Amino acid sequence: MEIELAVRPYQRRFVKPLHTAHGLWTWREGLLVRLRDSRERVGYGEIAPIPWFGSEALEEALSFCNAQDKKWQAETVPDGLPATQFGVGCALAELVKEDFCAGYEPVIPGDSFANANICGLLPAGETALDLASQRLAQGHRTLKWKIGVHAITDEIRWLERLTEKLPSHIQLRLDANGGLSIDQAEQWLATCDRINADPQMAAIEHLEQPLPPDRLGAMQEMSKRYRTAIALDESVATVAQLEQCWAQGWRGVMVVKPAIAGSPQRLQAFCHTHRPRLVFSSAFETGVGRRAALAVASRCATTPAPALGFGTQGWFADDWDTLTAAELWNRL
Ligand SMILES: [Mg+2]
Known part of the structure; x- marks a missing residue:
């Protein structure tokens, strides 16, 4: 089965730049991935690298994705590209409805x-x-x-x-x-x-x-x-x-x-x-x-599960947290 891999780069500005060991972090950059097969099934994923934390750089992820033609194969994402493995792996799971990365209720900010x-x-x-x-x-x-x-x-x-x-x-x-x-x-x-x-x-x-x-x-x-x-x-x-x-x-x-x-x-x-x-x-x-x-x-998760380190909503100067994957894709 042929799967088309497409990516769209994004940039989001932090409301307040983050202090990291690497200096100030002002813009979060990443890629949205869309996989589509010949039956028009679609799956979305996200590649959100943090190179100073051990992942690939955004440019490496982008050049890997751009090098894939329409005969893309899931198993070809190398271990050196962990953020790409995650983004593409989740998009593929959604496309084939493995439901692996989906089904978790989005958390409403302030709830x-x-x-x-x-x-x-x-x-x-x-x-x-x-x-x-x-x-x-x-x-x-x-x-x-x-x-x-x-x-x-x-x-x-x-x-x-x-x-x-x-x-x-x-x-x-x-x-x-x-x-x-x-x-x-x-x-x-x-x-x-x-x-x-x-x-x-x-x-x-x-x-x-x-x-x-x-x-x-x-x-x-x-x-x-x-x-x-x-x-x-x-x-x-x-x-x-x-x-x-x-x-x-x-x-x-x-x-x-x-x-x-x-x-x-x-x-x-x-x-x-x-x-x-x-x-x-x-x-x-x-x-x-x-x-x-x-x-x-x-x-x-194991039980009892420790608190999730996901207190990051409202940290960006945009309304993206409220968008579905398809809506965000169409904005980029
Ligand atoms: Mg830490």
Whole structure:
């Protein structure tokens, strides 16, 4: 059967540029994929790369897609293009009605029932203290705060104030993006253990990626000495890396961004075989990739499922979150 692969590039502007380890992120760029077969069946997908997080660059995804003629074959997307594998894999699943990446209810922005299962984001620094109550009012029960941005003594002081201020049933995730030294990571873990020992204070759910990806052994060793969980994120950008860390003995939490992890089928197979403790997270994709990523998350989830790292709606200066795949395709 012949399948035509077409792509349309998109650009979305963040309401406020994001601070990343790579600098300021102002525009989110990606591709919408449309597959169409000779019976006029159609499937949409999204390629939303984050090259500094281990995926291919947008140009690589685009040149792969442009090189495919009408005799495209699903199995030809190479492992070096994980975001493309995801986008094309989901479009193909939709086209053949495998329903693999579909069927998950879109989350309505501001819906506090839905937000109870979604991790709300706090800005780095002291402003988190002001914004936290707003996130709780939006219905979030888990909040994530970036650390390793300001002086550690200031950040630890702010964390203590934050956990005193928040109700005790609220959970906090701390994300260091691999930016701590071993000494700093130990200081954070000791602080988290102390906070978690106090039932009056909000709990720290985990410390995310304290050290760079090449320090897996050190993180494994630390995870044995502290009670607060360590979660891998940058270490496990793709399914291949999830499999590697698992093979090296990591049994702690791992954060997965399905949109850049590679083949959704391979991710599901890994989850069903090993039942890893996964936290699913957004890659700042459009509604097309978001619905597909949430569908994958719902199929791979363990119970009780940790809050979804998808608190990214309303971060773009457009109305795309309300559009269907076909509507967005026609706008591009
Ligand atoms: Mg992270």
